[in-house]
Each structure stands twice: as structure tokens, then as C-alpha cells.
Amino acid sequence: MTVLLEVRGVRKRFGSQVVVDSVDLEVSAGEAVGLIGSNGAGKSTLFSIIAGTISADDGSIFLEGRKLPNRADERARRGIARTFQIVQLFGGLSVLDHLLVALQAHNGEAGVFRDLRGNGATTVPEMTLCMETLELCGIAKLAHAQTTMLSLGQRRTVELARALVARPKLLLTDEPSSGLDESESLRLAHILNSVRRSTGVAVVIVEHDLATVAAVAERVVALDAGRVIANGTFDEVIANVDVRRSWLGEASA
Amino acid sequence: MNEFLSFAIGGLPFACSYALVAVGIVLTFRATGVFNFGFGAMAYGAGVTYVELCSHGVPSWLSLLIVTVVLAPVFGALLDWGLFRRIRTADLTSKVVTSLGLMVFLPSMVQIVIGSTTVYSAPAPFLSTYFTTLFGISISGPVIATLVTTIVVLMVMTLGLRSRRVGLTLRASVQSPRLVELHGVDSGKVLRNAWMVSSSLAALAGCLYAPQFATQNPSAYNVLLTGAVAAAALGAISSFTLAVAGGVLLGVLQGVIPGYLSPNSVWYGALVPSIPFFMLLIMLLTHRGFRSLDRSKDPMSVVEPPTAPPGLARRSEILGFSGRIVNWLAVVGLVIVAIIFVPEVWVGTLTIAASMAIIFLSVTLLTGLAGQLSLAQMVFAGMGAYGTARLSTHHHWSLGMSLIAGTMIASLGGLVASLPALRLRGLPLALLTLCFALLADNLIFPATFVGSGSSSIGVRRPDIFGVDFSGPFSRNYLVMVVAFLAMTTFGVRLLIHGTTGRMLTAAHSSEIAAASSGVPMRRTITIIFMLSAAVAGLGGGLYAIALGSLSTPDFNSALGPVLLVVVITMGAASVRGALIAGVAFVALPQALALAPSRFGGGGQSSAITIVVLSVGAFTYAQHPEGIVTFIQGRLKVAGLRVRNLRGDSR
Ligand SMILES: Nc1ncnc2c1ncn2[C@@H]1O[C@H](COP(=O)(O)OP(=O)(O)OP(=O)(O)O)[C@@H](O)[C@H]1O
Ligand SMILES: [Mg+2]
Numbered sequence: 010m011t012v013l014l015e016v017r018g019v020r021k022r023f024g025s026q027v028v029v030d031s032v033d034l035e036v037s038a039g040e041a042v043g044l045i046g047s048n049g050a051g052k053s054t055l056f057s058i059i060a061g062t063i064s065a066d067d068g069s070i071f072l073e074g075r076k077l078p079n080r081a082d083e084r085a086r087r088g089i090a091r092t093f094q095i096v097q098l099f100g101g102l103s104v105l106d107h108l109l110v111a112l113q114a115h116n117g118e119a120g121v122f123r124d125l126r127g128n129g130a131t132t133v134p135e136m137t138l139c140m141e142t143l144e145l146c147g148i149a150k151l152a153h154a155q156t157t158m159l160s161l162g163q164r165r166t167v168e169l170a171r172a173l174v175a176r177p178k179l180l181l182t183d184e185p186s187s188g189l190d191e192s193e194s195l196r197l198a199h200i201l202n203s204v205r206r207s208t209g210v211a212v213v214i215v216e217h218d219l220a221t222v223a224a225v226a227e228r229v230v231a232l233d234a235g236r237v238i239a240n241g242t243f244d245e246v247i248a249n250v251d252v253r254r255s256w257l258g259e260a261s262a
Numbered sequence: 263m264n265e266f267l268s269f270a271i272g273g274l275p276f277a278c279s280y281a282l283v284a285v286g287i288v289l290t291f292r293a294t295g296v297f298n299f300g301f302g303a304m305a306y307g308a309g310v311t312y313v314e315l316c317s318h319g320v321p322s323w324l325s326l327l328i329v330t331v332v333l334a335p336v337f338g339a340l341l342d343w344g345l346f347r348r349i350r351t352a353d354l355t356s357k358v359v360t361s362l363g364l365m366v367f368l369p370s371m372v373q374i375v376i377g378s379t380t381v382y383s384a385p386a387p388f389l390s391t392y393f394t395t396l397f398g399i400s401i402s403g404p405v406i407a408t409l410v411t412t413i414v415v416l417m418v419m420t421l422g423l424r425s426r427r428v429g430l431t432l433r434a435s436v437q438s439p440r441l442v443e444l445h446g447v448d449s450g451k452v453l454r455n456a457w458m459v460s461s462s463l464a465a466l467a468g469c470l471y472a473p474q475f476a477t478q479n480p481s482a483y484n485v486l487l488t489g490a491v492a493a494a495a496l497g498a499i500s501s502f503t504l505a506v507a508g509g510v511l512l513g514v515l516q517g518v519i520p521g522y523l524s525p526n527s528v529w530y531g532a533l534v535p536s537i538p539f540f541m542l543l544i545m546l547l548t549h550r551g552f553r554s555l556d557r558s559k560d561p562m563s564v565v566e567p568p569t570a571p572p573g574l575a576r577r578s579e580i581l582g583f584s585g586r587i588v589n590w591l592a593v594v595g596l597v598i599v600a601i602i603f604v605p606e607v608w609v610g611t612l613t614i615a616a617s618m619a620i621i622f623l624s625v626t627l628l629t630g631l632a633g634q635l636s637l638a639q640m641v642f643a644g645m646g647a648y649g650t651a652r653l654s655t656h657h658h659w660s661l662g663m664s665l666i667a668g669t670m671i672a673s674l675g676g677l678v679a680s681l682p683a684l685r686l687r688g689l690p691l692a693l694l695t696l697c698f699a700l701l702a703d704n705l706i707f708p709a710t711f712v713g714s715g716s717s718s719i720g721v722r723r724p725d726i727f728g729v730d731f732s733g734p735f736s737r738n739y740l741v742m743v744v745a746f747l748a749m750t751t752f753g754v755r756l757l758i759h760g761t762t763g764r765m766l767t768a769a770h771s772s773e774i775a776a777a778s779s780g781v782p783m784r785r786t787i788t789i790i791f792m793l794s795a796a797v798a799g800l801g802g803g804l805y806a807i808a809l810g811s812l813s814t815p816d817f818n819s820a821l822g823p824v825l826l827v828v829v830i831t832m833g834a835a836s837v838r839g840a841l842i843a844g845v846a847f848v849a850l851p852q853a854l855a856l857a858p859s860r861f862g863g864g865g866q867s868s869a870i871t872i873v874v875l876s877v878g879a880f881t882y883a884q885h886p887e888g889i890v891t892f893i894q895g896r897l898k899v900a901g902l903r904v905r906n907l908r909g910d911s912r
Contacts, residue, residue: 060778061777061778062774062777062778080777080784081774081777081778082776082777082778082779082780082781082782082783085777085778085779085780086780090778090779091778093774093775097772097774097775098771098772098775099767099768099771099772099775099776100771100772101767101771102764102767102768102771106764106768107768109761109764110764110765110768110776110779110781111779111780113761113764113765114765114776114779114780114781114782115779115780117782118761119761119762119764119765119781120761120762120765120782120785120786120789121757121762121786121789121790121793123760123761124756124757124760124761124762124763125753125756125757127756129756129757129759129760129761129762130760171779172779175780
């Protein structure tokens with residue numbers, strides 16, 4: 010399989026604390042990778058570095074063999090989408106509007122010049138794509154809802170739909186099932202799998218809930234104090250001595 | 263050396279005033295999270311009161327005591343109780359808007375209260391006849407008194423704040439008033455004390471500042487505010503020591519620089535007012551903490567941003583075909599009315615109102631749509647006005663060409679202003695644009711290649727395509743301005759309801775999520791800044807042509823905050839706010855001038871207008887949608903009720 014994302018020797022420190030330490034990570038096109046690690050291991054920071062919201066001190070990141078631009082919005086337009094550990098929705102916009110923002114921005118089809126030409130209204134293809142995505146995520150009924158009224162599970166799904174609407178090549182999703190009950194987590198894992206099947210998007214999922222990781226990820230990478238300590242199938246990584254010690258909290262086995 | 267010292271000593275009274283206000287700014291910002299733009303206005307009020315008391319025979323030292331120890335703390339407590347206590351948990355923008363409201367509201371209020379008579383200079387509070395010579399340099403008593411008073415006051419205050427308890431409680435009260443109260447400290451009292459003390463400081467600054475001027479006018483106190491802002495900025499609005507140092511530095515420079523320049527030099531009038539701007543600019547560019555004043559203080563907020571606040575704007579879909587037809591019909595109707603039915607005497611007024619409305623629309627674009635707080639919109643209008651006037655009158659360009667050129671000059675100004683806006687938002691941007699406006703006032707508009715110093719330049723009102731636009735009450739010209747207004751209104755509406763509005767609403771609520779979704783914020787902000795400046799420039803150009811002559815006060819930098827506050831008061835989220843503001847801003851003084859002086863007619867009309875139009879800024883934190891939308895909402899609710907009642911009775 011072709012390599013989609015290539016992270017080489019990325020380092021990041023906050024003050025004196027090294028949060029991400031020479032991390033190498035490869036993700037193939039269409040692959041699903043689970044990223045696990047204890048609280049504060051640097052998972053979200055790594056996500057932010059890949060997405061471009063914070064800059065690494067060192068190292069480089071390639072998408073499809075090309076170096077990524079610096080800014081987050083440029084990276085998004087190159088095909089990197091993400092969801093956040095703490096849900097980030099746009100206040101004052103309906104669910105459909107959330108998707109429209111992402112879709113039009115991604116295609117470079119939003120902006121002052123389009124509006125001033127009088128073409129500000131949503132086109133039929135745009136509308137179709139948004140509704141398709143909502144359908145795919147199972148929230149088509151919520152299209153015109155205001156997001157403040159939604160439950161946490163629904164809000165996470167909206168965030169996911171927003172990330173997927175422009176058909177990204179890589180989806181970074183940060184703890185999608187935190188705060189959700191078991192059945193909701195399962196539903197979300199199910200959505201992720203079906204999205205992956207139908208769009209072929211590669212997924213990197215940060216997750217503490219092992220059931221969700223097992224349900225989604227084909228390969229698991231374990232992070233501890235900013236370092237990659239294990240990389241392999243779910244069972245291999247869970248059985249790994251270092252992982253058991255650092256994360257599952259076992260005394261040396 | 264001696265020469266230098268004597269110049270420096272001349273700057274000391276200014277230094278003291280800057281330092282005092284700067285310390286007040288830092289104190290309230292640290293204690294309450296409010297950056298008070300109103301301190302300059304409060305100093306003005308104090309200065310005027312002091313002068314008035316003195317002129318009524320109260321000894322000057324007693325007047326000083328009354329103003330600073332009695333009146334000012336009471337006023338500070340009132341501010342806290344009536345205004346700032348209510349917005350303690352509001353976001354920074356609400357706090358900025360509220361304090362800008364104070365900045366705009368107070369000077370006009372003071373003018374109304376004292377009547378239209380000019381307030382003249384007062385004696386220095388102490389030692390007004392004393393004179394001494396120190397190391398061969400003569401120093402006057404008032405300078406010594408000012409210096410000693412300032413040093414004593416600042417020392418007492420610093421000692422008070424040094425006590426760990428007070429300092430900690432202050433800071434904790436901002437972060438979480440509830441938590442402080444759980445520990446048995448009355449956080450309300452802490453905040454009130456901060457307001458009382460800082461209000462006193464501003465008043466003292468005002469009283470020491472007043473004798474420096476032959477007459478008291480608000481713009482001198484605007485300079486005081488700008489200087490204090492720059493001084494406070496030197497310590498990133500958190501260090502008292504650096505704030506004082508900044509004030510002293512500015513004051514001394516202000517004394518020294520003109521001393522060494524020939525009064526005929528281009529730099530003579532321009533260098534001093536530009537110091538605050540450059541000081542602030544350097545601080546903003548170099549000091550990380552200062553740049554991100556607005557971001558959440560939580561260090562984790564970059565990696566894991568907090569949940570976005572629920573937005574207030576409810577976007578409606580873009581107009582359908584029938585809606586557009588109705589709109590066009592309305593415009594055509596307006597133009598016809600303008601051509602035929604407007605009475606002769608109102609033609610001039612309406613022309614000016616329409617061009618003001620265009621200027622107001624530039625605020626709707628920048629603040630309502632893009633969420634950027636700019637206090638320099640009047641500068642862009644001025645660029646358009648002077649550009650148009652110069653090119654048409656002195657270089658004999660045609661009216662159309664010079665309007666276009668003026669608009670383009672303004673939009674280039676907007677491009678320059680957008681550069682810092684790529685990094686700054688909210689408060690830091692507001693501060694920078696405030697200082698920029700002062701710079702433009704003193705550096706750009708009086709320059710001989712732009713205006714002509716303080717005297718006015720004429721503006722031609724030529725004809726195009728054989729249609730005559732000349733004459734002060736030209737109906738043709740009114741039609742032209744109304745047509746421009748309609749075009750601008752449509753453009754702004756298209757943006758608000760189109761993809762841009764949606765994108766910017768998203769970015770306003772969560773900039774990180776918007777960027778991660780691919781929203782190109784930098785480009786969008788730059789374009790909106792340029793457009794907004796262009797709109798302001800167009801309005802300014804039309805305004806200049808309507809006036810027939812231009813002088814610097816027409817585009818005074820003090821008007822920038824007025825524009826912002828008035829549009830926000832009326833509602834910045836839709837075009838209606840700006841349109842109503844434009845008409846009200848021009849029509850209200852006219853109407854008031856007709857009213858008997860007992861009801862505010864005559865000389866006070868423009869002050870009353872500003873008071874009336876700015877008072878809504880104080881309710882911004884509760885009703886950010888603005889008065890127009892608020893009333894509309896209320897009417898809708900009332901309408902529903904009536905309908906329900908009818909339904910019930912049936
Ligand atoms: N802006 C910042 N400034 C200083 N330290 C930071 C910052 N952001 C993160 N950190 C630190 O970096 C470390 C890693 O944080 P990160 O959020 O990446 O962890 P995580 O693996 O996502 O943890 P969790 O599972 O709890 O989400 C933490 O120790 C945190 O304190
Ligand atoms: Mg995390």
C-alpha cells in the first residue's frame with residue numbers, strides 16, 4: 010500500500026518538558042491506526058502538530074510524499090481533517106452550515122468574490138454532498154438543528170461529519186468516544202468503519218476506550234511520555250511489556 | 263546637558279499624568295479584566311470639574327481634594343456598581359465595547375452638564391507662584407508639586423498592592439470571583455476598591471493635566487489616554503513599574519523632542535504624537551503575552567481549546583429571487599423619493615446622512631461581519647475624502663476618477679492596517695488602531711501634500727456626463743450618493759448572508775476548528791479589511807464633496823470610537839444598524855437644533871446626539887445584537903401575543 014502520511018523525527022517541548030520526542034509514524038492510504046497512551050503522553054499534541062495548529066520544534070511531516078505547508082487551513086485543504094478532544098462546534102450555525110463551511114472552504118469556493126458576484130447561495134452539488142455525508146453519519150434528520158440543542162454523542166457526530174464532508178485523505182479523531190456510554194461509543198465506531206469503507210479515508214484515532222480501538226484500528230501505536238514504545242496489531246501492542254507497565258499500570262510483569 | 267534637563271523638566275507634568283492613568287489602566291485591567299478606554303474621558307471630566315471649582319472661588323488645593331478624594335472614588339464605585347460589575351464574566355469584546363462606550367459617552371455628557379461655554383485653564387493646585395533654581399536649571403513650583411504628589415500617591419499605592427494578600431486576591435478575583443468568595447473574601451469589595459482607586463488616579467491625572475492647556479477640550483485628553491495606553495503597554499498591561507517608566511519616558515520625550523526641533527520642521531508637530539503608536543507597535547510585535555491578551559489564559563487552550571461559546575447570530579439563508587426584487591424596488595423607490603419629494607432644505611442633510619451611512623457600513627463589515635475592532639475607520643474615511651478632494655480640486659481629475667482613486671487609497675490604508683490584524687484580535691488591535699488614528703491625525707492629514715495644516719481645503723463638485731452636481735443642495739448629487747449607498751448596502755448584505763458570513767461566524771466562534779476545516783482566515787481578514795477601508799473611503803469622498811470643503815476636524819481620530827460605538831449600539835450584525843445610525847447621526851442634531859434650547863436645542867445638539875446614540879454600548883454585554891434588532895424582536899413577540907390573544911378570544 011502507498012504511504013499517505015509520514016511523520017519523521019517530530020519533537021515538541023513546552024518549557025523544559027519534552028512532550029513529543031522524536032516520533033516517527035507512517036500511515037498508509039485507507040489505513041486505520043489507533044494511537045494509545047496514558048494521560049499527558051502527547052497524543053493530542055501530536056495531532057495538533059500534524060494538523061498544523063501548533064508547530065513542531067523539529068522534524069518533518071509529509072503527505073503523499075510532499076512536505077506539508079505550515080498553516081492549518083492549507084493542510085486542511087490538502088486533505089487532513091480532524092476532530093477535537095473537547096468538541097469544537099461553531100456557535101450560531103446550524104448542523105448543515107457546519108458542513109457547508111468545511112466543504113466550501115476546502116474547495117476554495119467560499120469567500121468575498123463568490124458572494125459579491127451574487128453566487129453566495131448554496132449550490133445543488135454542495136447541498137447533495139452535505140446531505141450525503143449527514144446520511145452516512147446517520148444524522149440527516151438534524152440538518153437544520155442548532156448545535157446547542159444536541160446531545161454530546163450527536164455533537165461528536167456533527168464534528169465527524171464536518172471533518173468528513175470534504176472527503177479528506179486523512180482523518181485525525183481525538184477521543185471520539187470520551188464521555189459517551191458504551192452503546193454510543195459502539196455506534197460511533199460503527200460510523201467510522203462504514204465511512205472508511207465507503208470513502209477510503211485513512212483514520213488515526215486517539216482513544217482510551219480499548220473496545221473502540223479494537224473495533225476500529227487495524228494497527229495500534231503506543232505513546233509514552235512523547236515516545237513511540239510499541240507499534241503492531243492490537244493484540245501485540247496490548248501484550249507488549251512496556252505498554253503494560255507504562256499504561257495499563259501493571260508492575261513489571 | 264542643562265538644555266536637555268530643562269526640556270525634560272518641561273515634559274514632567276505630562277509624564278506624571280501619563281504614569282498615573284497608566285497605573286490606573288493596569289490596576290483595573292489586572293483586577294477586573296476591563297481595559298478602560300474611558301480613563302481619558304474621566305480625566306477630562308475631573309479636569310473640567312477642577313477648573314470650574316477653581317473659577318468659583320474654591321481654593322485650588324481644596325478643589326483638587328474634592329475632585330480626587332470625594333468625587334472620583336464615588337464615580338468609580340458607581341461605575342463598578344452600575345456597569346462593570348454586571349459584565350464581570352462577559353467576554354473581552356463586551357468589556358472593550360462597554361469601556362469604549364464610556365470613552366465616547368462621558369465627554370459629551372460633561373459638555374452637556376457644564377453647558378456650551380468654553381472651560382479655560384486653571385491655576386496649578388499647589389505652589390503656583392513658587393520658583394527655584396536647581397543646579398542652574400529653573401524649576402517652577404507647580405512642576406515640583408506635580409512630581410511630589412505623583413510620587414507620593416504612586417508609592418502609597420504600590421505599598422498597598424505589595425502586600426501579598428491584596429495582590430493575590432486581586433488576581434484571583436478576576437479568574438474566579440466565586441472561588442475567592444468561597445474563601446471568605448468579599449470579591450465584590452476588591453473590585454469596587456480597584457475602580458475607586460483607579461478612578462481617583464485618573465482624576466488626579468486630569469487635575470494635574472488641566473493647567474497645561476489654555477482651554478479644556480476632550481481631544482487633549484484623548485492624547486493623554488493614548489500616551490497612557492502606550493505606557494501601560496510597555497509593561498504588557500501587567501507591570502506597574504514599567505507602566506510608570508513608560509509614562510515618564512513618554513513625557514520626557516514629549517518635552518525634549520520639540521525642544522531640539524525647529525518649529526518649522528515637518529517633524530515638529532508629527533514626531534511626538536507618533537511615539538505612542540510606535541511604542542505600542544513594538545510591544546505588540548515583540549511581546550508574546552501582550553499579543554495574546556485575548557486568548558484564554560489557560561495554557562492548554564492551544565492543544566485542547568475550551569468549548570466555544572454558543573453564538574448569538576442566527577443566520578438566515580440568502581435572499582430568494584422575490585426577496586431580491588423587493589429589495590431593488592425599495593431602492594428604486596428611495597431614489598425616486600430622493601429626486602422628487604425631498605424638501606429643498608433636507609437635501610443637504612440627507613446627502614450627508616447617506617454618505618455617513620456608507621462610512622457606518624464599513625464598521626458593519628469589519629466589526630459585525632469579521633469581528634475586528636478598529637478605532638481607525640475615520641482615518642480611512644479621511645483618506646478617501648482627502649484623496650478625492652486633492653485629486654479633483656488641485657489636480658483637476660474628474661469627479662468619478664478622483665472618487666475611485668480616493669477609494670483605492672483608503673483600501674491601501676486598509677491593507678496596511680490588516681497586517682497587524684493577521685496576528686492581533688480584539689483588544690490589542692483596538693489599542694493599535696487607536697494609536698494609529700492619533701498618528702494619522704497629526705502626521706497624515708495636516709501634511710501639506712494631503713490637506714493644508716489646520717486650514718481647510720476646497721472641494722470641487724464637478725459634473726459628469728453633462729449632469730450638474732454643483733450647488734450645495736444638488737438633488738442630482740443626493741441621488742448619486744443614495745445610489746452608492748444602495749450598492750454598498752447590497753454588497754455588505756451579500757457578504758453577511760453568503761459564504762463569507764458563514765465562514766466568519768464559524769471562525770469567530772472557534773478559530774482553531776475553522777482553520778482545521780480549511781477556512782483561510784488570513785486572506786479573508788485581509789480582504790475584508792481592504793473592502794471595509796474602501797467603503798469608508800468611498801463614504802468619506804462623497805462626504806467631502808457634500809461638505810464642499812475639508813478641514814482636519816472633519817475626520818478627527820476621536821470620531822473613530824464614536825463610529826464603532828454607534829454602529830454597535832444600533833446593531834452591527836445587519837445593515838439596518840448602520841443605515842439607521844447614519845440617518846440618526848445627521849438628522850438628530852438637525853432636529854435638536856430646531857428644538858427650544860430648554861430641550862437641548864442650540865449648541866448642545868451634537869453632544870446630545872452622541873450621548874443618545876452611544877448609551878446602548880452599556881447594554882452591549884446583555885444585548886450584543888444591538889438596539890434595532892432588540893426592538894424588532896420585542897415587537898415580534900408583542901405581535902405574536904396580540905395574535906394569540908385574538909385567537910383565544912375567537
Ligand atoms: N500549551 C501547552 N503548554 C505547556 N504544556 C502543554 C501545553 N499543551 C500540552 N502541554 C503538556 O503536554 C503534555 C501532553 O499533553 P497532551 O494533551 O498532548 O496529552 P494527551 O496524550 O492528549 O493526554 P490526554 O489523554 O489526557 O488527552 C501534558 O503534560 C501537558 O501538560
Ligand atoms: Mg489528549
